[in-house]
Amino acid sequence: MINKKSFASDNHSGIHPTILEAIGVANIDHAPAYGDDKYTQAGISKLKEHFGENIDAFFVFNGTGANVLGLQAVTTSYQSILCAHTAHINEDECGAFEKSTGSKLILLPTYEGKISVEDIKKSLHSVGNPHRSQPKVVSISQTTELGTVYTPDEIKAIADVAHENGLLLHMDGARLSNAAASLGTSLKEITADVGVDILSFGGTKNGLMIGEAVIFFNKEHAVTFPFVRKQGMQLGSKMRFIGAQFEAYLSDNLWYDNAKHSNDMTRLLANELEKISEITFVEKVESNAIFISIPEQYLTKIQENYYVAVWSKALSQVRLMASFDTTEEDIHQFVALVKKVISDN
Structure with a gap:
């Protein structure tokens, strides 16, 4: 007989009581649809408290949607993403990134689950060559797929080499909260402060029922996202139930x-x-x-x-x-x- 408690994944856990209560409160009356409600706006305000006032933030249903659409908003089909061979966008999203964008994934070796600045540099030799897919984004996972954690200095070093070569830095933050707790940092100290451009911020592995946030630290990169999100089938009509969760999640630690x-x-x-x-x-x-x-x-x-x-x-x-x-x-x-x-x- 299988034990009720699972050690296979944090996805197997239920909803934190505080989050469940927040969903109940949002359910009391009617509210405008598609994010034009006070709960969604309160959730976005909380994201700004933690990540910076100048962000643009959007809610989606799941991590695959957050990763794929966040990257799709800043790439075209002739461009590519540099990522770890173990990256979720490579191994666990059923080719969703390639299908949705037409772009290519360039896979890098990992060391304790992390990619290195040296291997990123080696992958930039074809920049400007019209015969080759053009690197546009470096994507890292925090925590990594092997449970290890990038330090702020490691993230900044990757961001610096990306920016020096005209690339953006994307972070799959499905377990960003675990990384921050491990490092003893704020969420901002391992994202905005060290050069992350686009963040998929997860909550379902840490007590939420459903919902992720896509955060752009440069508003110019977010211009197309409202359309990309709708076309990508990730615009929730009753978005208040995601926003209410994030407001509770980002309150009182x-x-x-x-x-x-x-x-x-x-x-x-x-x-x-x-x-x-x-x-x-x-x-x-x-x-x-x-x-x-x-x-x-x-x-x-x-x-x-x-x-x-x-x-x-x-x-x-x-x-x-x-x-x-x-x-x-x-x-x-x-x-x-x-x-x-x-x-x-």
Whole structure:
């Protein structure tokens, strides 16, 4: 029987009670559609508090929509995006970026989940060559797909080389809150302050029901987005239910508290798993994700009791994640099950 609590993904968690309450409040009466309501405007005001007054911000339904449409707004079909080979836009969005834009993804190697300034520079040799797709944007994920975290200095270095070569910097911030909690920074300190041009800011992995924000730090880059969003089927008629969530999420440090809690629970889980000799850690633990290798005969038994994400079947590697609602009891129950499976086999 599968346990009700999952360590496979923070997407498996429910809605934070404060967010659910905010949705209920927004549901009390009628309100104008398509964002012309007080809840959407309040959500955007909160985004400006955290990211800067001069941003343009737009709500969409999901992370794929945020990434694809944010990039589509600043690219044409003969241009390309430089990104990690592990990037979500490459591996987990079913070719949505290429289909929607006609643009090309240039895949870079990663080091602990991160791309390097050196590899970006190596990919710029064809600038100006009409036979080659022209680089337009560098895209990074924060946190990375391997759970590691770019420091502010690392982001700034990437932004600097991008801007020096006429490129923009896009950030897939599906777990940006976890990164900020890990670094002990504000959201602005790892985005606007270090040169990010376009941000996909996620909340569904950290307590929201639905909804992401696309943020442009230069208003010129946002000019086409209202049309791109509508044509891309991401303009919500009852947008107030997304705006209300973001207002609550960005009030009273809820975003930070949720992210810090999931990070802390992940660290506790890692500390406990490190004591088990049969388990090998394959990536650094810097946010709310753990990547481990565990012999297949144990993994099969664990999967009979818990959802876990198999990252590499061939290498018997799995990803474990904690969520805003993971408890210490959940951690200890899972670790006890792992130890029992190993001892019984």
